[in-house]
Amino acid sequence: MEEFIEYVLQFGDLNQQQIDLITRKGTELDLPKGDYFSEAGKVPRQVGFIVEGVFRICYYNNKGEEITRHFLDENNLMVDYLNFKANTAASEYLQAVTDCRLIVFSKSNWEEISDTIVGFDQIMDKMFQKCLIQKLRKSPEISQDxxxxxxxxxxxxxxxxxxxxxxxxxxxxxxxxxxxxxxxxxxx
Structure with missing residues (x-):
């Protein structure tokens, strides 16, 4: 959990009582290689933080070919944010490429943290902006050789x-x- 707290503190300040609340609401999850954290066609119900391991974001194109769009490794937040917030089905998969260890927050626990900690919404916005920027910047240019x-x-x-x-x-x-x-x- 210390890794996640350090990550959050990059985006804003928290007092000890707030840190304790976050610590109580998160749980550790071991996800074996090949398992999915989130699946296309299902509504994302949790936020994850990668402590150990590598994930990929992938989808199937209209020919049925599997396309990997992005990779995530340690010290990264992992959530299909737009679908998580809107309670809509995801269009991509988040799959463990290696055995992984995560800190996971259910939607209700994540919302409770947000509702309880004044200013956490601004911290969340900064975290999700960083995720979005990384996702956009790291896509390969198909026009390149x-x-x-x-x-x-x-x-x-x-x-x-x-x-x-x-x-x-x-x-x-x-x-x-x-x-x-x-x-x-x-x-x-």
């Missing part, structure tokens, strides 16, 4: 290159695994 996209991936996610399956990296870059293998071989 595949080698450039891979080099940018390694720059954007330096710690993930050897932690996640090549199939997910290839999906993120919009290339086949064979193409990715050739690119990796050529830049070594």
């Amino acid at each position: 595949a080698t450039t996209r891979y080099l940018e991936f390694m720059e954007t996610y330096p710690s993930l290159t050897n932690r996640i399956p090549l199939a997910f990296i290839a999906s993120y870059l919009g290339v086949t695994q064979q193409s990715l293998s050739r690119i990796r071989k050529n830049i070594r």
Whole structure:
């Protein structure tokens, strides 16, 4: 829980009583590799903070192909915010790429924290803005050649290159695994 409190304190100040409330409302969750934190077609019901592990945000295109859109690793907040707030079904999946450990808040506990702590809405807004900016900035430019996209991936996610399956990296870059293998071989 200390990791989450440190994260929140980047966006605003909290007193000890407020920290204690947040600590009581969050629970630890271990999510095995391959399991989903949130699924398309279902209403998101919780907010997660990644303590350990890697997640990917993915969806299926109209051809039924799985597309990885984004990766999240340690010290990141994880929620489909718009659908969480609106109580509407998600269009994407949040899947554990590795075994993961999270701090999780149910919707009711998250709302109780928001209703109880004066100024927490502003802290939440700043946290969610950071998440949105990261999500938008880290998308690969399909107009670039595949080698450039891979080099940018390694720059954007330096710690993930050897932690996640090549199939997910290839999906993120919009290339086949064979193409990715050739690119990796050529830049070594």
